[in-house]
Amino acid sequence: ASLIPRLPASSPTLFEAKKQKNLSFEAIAKELGRDEVAVAALFYGQAQASPEDIKKLSRVLDIPAETLESQLAGFPDRGRTMEMPPKEPLIYRLFEVIQNYGYAYKAVLNEKFGDGIMSAISFSTKIEKETDEKGEWAVITLRGKWLPYSRF
Amino acid sequence: ASLIPRLPASSPTLFEAKKQKNLSFEAIAKELGRDEVAVAALFYGQAQASPEDIKKLSRVLDIPAETLESQLAGFPDRGRTMEMPPKEPLIYRLFEVIQNYGYAYKAVLNEKFGDGIMSAISFSTKIEKETDEKGEWAVITLRGKWLPYSRF
Amino acid sequence: ASLIPRLPASSPTLFEAKKQKNLSFEAIAKELGRDEVAVAALFYGQAQASPEDIKKLSRVLDIPAETLESQLAGFPDRGRTMEMPPKEPLIYRLFEVIQNYGYAYKAVLNEKFGDGIMSAISFSTKIEKETDEKGEWAVITLRGKWLPYSRF
Amino acid sequence: ASLIPRLPASSPTLFEAKKQKNLSFEAIAKELGRDEVAVAALFYGQAQASPEDIKKLSRVLDIPAETLESQLAGFPDRGRTMEMPPKEPLIYRLFEVIQNYGYAYKAVLNEKFGDGIMSAISFSTKIEKETDEKGEWAVITLRGKWLPYSRF
Amino acid sequence: ASLIPRLPASSPTLFEAKKQKNLSFEAIAKELGRDEVAVAALFYGQAQASPEDIKKLSRVLDIPAETLESQLAGFPDRGRTMEMPPKEPLIYRLFEVIQNYGYAYKAVLNEKFGDGIMSAISFSTKIEKETDEKGEWAVITLRGKWLPYSRF
Amino acid sequence: ASLIPRLPASSPTLFEAKKQKNLSFEAIAKELGRDEVAVAALFYGQAQASPEDIKKLSRVLDIPAETLESQLAGFPDRGRTMEMPPKEPLIYRLFEVIQNYGYAYKAVLNEKFGDGIMSAISFSTKIEKETDEKGEWAVITLRGKWLPYSRF
Amino acid sequence: ASLIPRLPASSPTLFEAKKQKNLSFEAIAKELGRDEVAVAALFYGQAQASPEDIKKLSRVLDIPAETLESQLAGFPDRGRTMEMPPKEPLIYRLFEVIQNYGYAYKAVLNEKFGDGIMSAISFSTKIEKETDEKGEWAVITLRGKWLPYSRF
Amino acid sequence: ASLIPRLPASSPTLFEAKKQKNLSFEAIAKELGRDEVAVAALFYGQAQASPEDIKKLSRVLDIPAETLESQLAGFPDRGRTMEMPPKEPLIYRLFEVIQNYGYAYKAVLNEKFGDGIMSAISFSTKIEKETDEKGEWAVITLRGKWLPYSRF
Amino acid sequence: ASLIPRLPASSPTLFEAKKQKNLSFEAIAKELGRDEVAVAALFYGQAQASPEDIKKLSRVLDIPAETLESQLAGFPDRGRTMEMPPKEPLIYRLFEVIQNYGYAYKAVLNEKFGDGIMSAISFSTKIEKETDEKGEWAVITLRGKWLPYSRF
Amino acid sequence: ASLIPRLPASSPTLFEAKKQKNLSFEAIAKELGRDEVAVAALFYGQAQASPEDIKKLSRVLDIPAETLESQLAGFPDRGRTMEMPPKEPLIYRLFEVIQNYGYAYKAVLNEKFGDGIMSAISFSTKIEKETDEKGEWAVITLRGKWLPYSRF
Secondary structure (H helix, E strand, O other), X not given: OOOHHHOOOHHHHHHHHHHHHOOOHHHHHHHHOOOHHHHHHHHOOOOOXXXXXXXXXXXXXXXXXXXXXXXXXXXOOOOOOOOOOOOOHHHHXXXXXXXXXXXXXXXXXXXXXXXXXXXXXEEEEEEEEEEEOOEEEEEEEEEEEXXXXXXX | OOOHHHOOOHHHHXXXXXXXXXXXXXXXXXXXXXXXXHHHHHHOOOOOOOHHHHHHHHHHHOOOHHHHHHHHOOOOXXXXXXXXXXXXHHHHXXXXXXXXXXXXXXXXHHHHHOOEEXXXXXXXXEEEEEEEOOEEEXXXXXXXXXXXXXXX | OOOHHHOOOHHHHHHHHHHHHOOOHHHHHHHHOOOHHHHHHXXXXXXXXXXXXXXXXXXXXXXXXXXXXXXXXXXOOOOOOOOOOXXXXXXXXXXXXXXXXXHHHXXXXXXXXXXXXXXXXXEEEEEEEEXXXXXXXXXXXXXXXXXXXXXX | OOOHHHOOOHHHHHHHHHHHHOOOHHHHHHHHOOOHHHHHHHHOOOOOOOHHHHHHHHHHXXXXXXXXXXXXXXXXXXXXXXXXXXXXXXXXXXXXXXHHHHHHHHHHHHHHHOOEEEEEEEEEEEEEEEEEOOEEEEEEEEEEEEEEOOOO | OOOHHHOOOHHHHHHHHHHHHOOOHHHHHHHHOOOHHHHHHHHOOOOOOOHHHHHHHHHHHOOOHHHHHHHHOOOOOOOOOOOOOOOOHHHHHHHHHXXXXXXXXXXXXXXXXXXXXXXXXXXXXXXXXXXXXXXXXXXXXXXXXXXXXXXX | OOXXXXXXXXXXXXXXXXXXXXXXXXXHHHHHOOOHHHHHHHHOOOOOOOHHHHHHHHHHHOOOHHHHHHHHOOOOOOOOOOOOOOOOHHHHHHHHHHHHHHHHHHHHHHHHHOOEEEEEEEEEEEEEEEEEOOEEXXXXXXXXXXXXXXXX | OXXXXXOOOHHHHHHHHHHHHOOOHHHHHHHXXXXXXXXXXXXXXXXXXXXXXXXXXXXXXXXXXXXXXXXXXXXXXXXXXXXXXXXXXXXXXXXXXHHHHHHHHHHHHHHHHOOEEEEEEEEEEEEEEEEEOOEEEXXXXXXXXXXXXXXX | OOOHHHOOOHHHHHHHHHHHHOOOHHHHHHHHOOOHHHHHHHHOOOOOOOHHHHHHHHHHXXXXXXXXXXXXXXXXXXXXXXXXXXXXXXXXXXXXXXHHHHHHHHHHHHHHHXXXXXXXXXXXXXXXXXXXXXXXXXXXXXXXXXXXXXXX | OOOHXXXXXXXXXXXHHHHHHOOOHHHHHXXXXXXXXXXXXXXXOOOOOOHHHHHHHHHHHOOOHHHHHHHHOOOOOOOOOOOOOOOOHHXXXXXXXXXXXXXXXXXXXXXXXXXXXXXXXXXXXXXXXXXXXXXXXXXXXXXXXXXXXXXX | OOOHHHOOOHHHHHHHHHHHHOOOHHHHHHHHOOOHHHHHHHHOOOOOOOXXXXXXXXXXXXXXXXXXXXXXXOOOOOOOOOOOOOOOHHHHHHXXXXXXXXXXXXXXXXXXXXXXXXXXXXXXXXXXXXXXXXXXXXXXXXXXXXXXOOOO
């Protein structure tokens, strides 16, 4: 709802159609050959759609290709969906993980890889569900290329 | 350095000894039977040490047990190591992942689990290193219990 | 009034109908078998409506079921009603309680339960009115599951 | 640790002695005839100690009365222990309750009591522990006098 | 002008009519039997109108009673007119008084009344004009009930 | 306590002596021929002491005149005692009055005086205590010169 | 452009007409017998127009007098054109002058005038252009009444 | 006082000596052949001292040349004396001038000079005192080189 | 998309036409005899268009000259496209360079040029692409006039 | 001066020795075979020193190798030297370049390279001085690897 003014024009188009078609991100992702988090990110304007993606989205969601082409044209203007710190409880929990474990991650990563960073660009992420006797568990994996600082 | 005023008294004690002994978090973690991220978090005052942990830390780091007991007594006052948004480039990359993919994570998690959150308390995390022909990759895994909202 | 841009589309629909029907949250809550705070939260987009809730809301408020279904579909995007610190005097008083007693709550909760948190998800809350010779008293109860930190 | 610069001089004195004596807030509260949250608040400089409280604290904690009298003299300068939003996960959960349910509380309170606020001054609070088959539950009660807005 | 999006629907209605009728707050206040500051606050959505007030406002301002009833229904959502610190020079001067004299007020009030606060709810305020040889003086009076902290 | 780093060197000197002498601001104010709020402001470094004030303060508080002269020399650097919004509940109530009634004050003042401001410099303020059958009331008066905007 | 939502209704009217008539602020100022900065301020809603000003503006800009009277009626709600710190480079330079020289101004003003402030209300300002062999120079003059702090 | 942690080491040295010698900025400025605002800026670490300045300051203030040379060595790290918005009333008035008249200055400067800025580096400023029958007036002049935007 | 409310009216006109014509900034820049970064800045309202530029833009983009003249008239109101810190990952990387290397730049520039600044007004910038065996490299050059601080 | 609390322990050691030896960053850079900006960054704790760097710094600056080894051990904790936006005028100009040209850079970079970022890690930068008849020019070059977003 009130998130909409922060989103690109393509977002209501895509969400509307998804709801109409009653499709999950998982189902759409399968069609596109992409991960479901990447597809959700694409819906929120946080990932780029390739011409092939657009064609498939048009077909699976029954949206005229020209509409999608026009609304998904250009390069994503990322980072606009959220105000930080996030107020949404689910997203705050992820933020809190970084807030609490940030320096621990840095310490272990530096020890394992040296001086550098884990890329958020040369990067992928996924979500899995595990179930055991204690209940359900969400497992989020972040995988990024290690980039050492250039010496200059 | 300038992080120190934000840290509890135990932090310089532990880091100093680790440097003196030239031990990695991995090595200390093995001694404690804990994950290396948890151990680094403990060093930064973001995780609690059990009496058993204190005994082992005292032995492996050659710190008098009373010193550790006194400095690690009480419950961690978490969240003090960082100002958000983080300025440290490595930690900023993790923050950026949440900023960019936050709503995508929420959308997929809600779709997979329903209305709720992934706990950051009933939670564990780890770091792995992968190497392929493109270079080195850092893989961070977050695993949290799924908590559905209570109906009331 | 000016709160409206922060609220989901369902909010004006629900509030409008409630006013028309001249019903209290207490009355609606009784119909839904939920607590009145939960119902008010639902009106502000802070709680999820079950299909059963939607059916009952439609009947008691005389709103077409399709309208409600469409506007209440999806998962709540919580946390958007307020800017913190709150400027509304009534809500500020609650905020001030946390600001002043936050560490006292933590100290007593840690002492009673160990290292962990009181869940705000596996959680319920209610409001009661008490009257004595000194006047009227509002009593707010927060009840949350205790979640101990995982050891990892 | 790093909370200390925000606390009055009395706080380290009191916490140190409590640790030495190995007393719980509950035990001290019983001695003072006050609630344990009030006592913890007093330790953090968020509540005033009466002369009688000081005498009892001196006895039960073995602190010279003059020290306590001097350090607890004057009126509390409340609100200094915390930066808001809180970063401590336990306290954040309480903050989140206000953030998410603030307008729901206001709506229900206004409906029940009219135009006014729940006092945070003419106010008391307590913590209880409940246990059932699902685990442990923390129950926090806030009780404040209802103050209607003056008409002028 | 640009203040309008922050105001409730009743504000433009009331201000428009006041301008049309060319009435001062003083004149309207006399009709309502209220203070002119209270009436101005009511125009800005910061005070509640009683049914009697609405009837009188309708008559003196020539606004249909149903319009006013509908727009002034419900409880005020106070605090929305301003961003703090205020940028408006007149209002900033009042803010500056609190910023500079805040602790002096606290010190004198605590000394005169003990540990507590001056209520901003059980409260009234007024403005007077004085003229002497040096020019004109504005005199603002704040009068609030003293609320001592509860002992618990 | 933790307010001290924000205060000038003269503040601890003055407060210490006042406590030693067990004098109220009222008593000191009488000696100086000033208002008690002005004296408290002087203690917090928010008002200037005249040479005559210094002489009298030295005598009534038994502080060597040279100490006071040296510590109170120079012009006050006002505005440093507080972070806004104030967290102290007593001071917050005053801030809230400005936040809620700011535009009402402006509207009434403009109507009474024209385009201008109430000076916070050519200004005085005082606190009075009233008692009636409902309890005690604090009355704060702000009196400032009206300054019309220059036409240029 | 995007400044417009922050401006009063009169601003687009005035700017539009000025552009149409192709008049400089200097030319309009001459007509009004005011300084050109004051006229520009009036265009941005930062200064009040007298009835005489409105008549002249109506004539020189060819705007119906009623339109202007209605849009310029009431008292300016100053301070709304800008977010501070300013992002506009030209305005930032002025802001930077205050940021860098603020305490130097205070030190010299206090030395020259005693304890007080330079009024921004009983105040005028102007811009002049000087040219020498090094190029063009902008000269901004601020002239304000000195207001000594009242002793009370 | 509490400004000191923000100032360079040279500031207390210089202010202390100035107080000891009882010299005005005007007097020191005459010795240095600089403007008194520039000298005050130098005292606050906001302007660079030439070797000649240092020699003269050493002589007129009776400070060992080596002390001054060592403390005034290096390039000023400007902008550290103030938090913006300023809380000091005198400095706030200057800030308010920019806040209220910023866009008016821009409009007139652009009209007079074209697209560019007034330099705050190739810049000088001075303070003058005028007295007339209405009282004392402070006149601050800002003079900066006009820099047109490069076309590229 | 959601950037649009921050942009001047000319921006959608220009971007729309560019997309229609399928022209790169490089191609347009060649037509205008300007750098492509300057042209992109002009599209975002961050640079001024000369009458000649407008004529050429009109021709190359097939936009009526009057439309462009009207929308590009006046002086740019720079700095409105972005909130800082930037959330867009590409722009954040540039921001991070300043955050991390800011003092290093200052230290080296002061050493090379003395006390002053690199102008951002008398300034040009360009982007080049380099390719080597490691991949593609972006090279951004900033070239600004050195402005020494005036002595006054 | 007041920057020091933000810097690591190595910074005063290095700057002190550099001043003592009267060496430029250029001279030190030549010894280390690194760029002078990198060396200045190393002095501010923003770049890592290799063991070889430490050996050479020890020799050229006459600092005991153990001191340097101990103070430069570990991985830099970058980003701590600055508060953003920067108040230092020289650094603000660089910040302003990003603020004004950020979206122009993004537009041109995306057009030239596709969807991705310029790395600030796999990155180098340098400063050059150019002199022409108009005066001196500072030229800053940023060179970073282009990283395309991974498709996932």
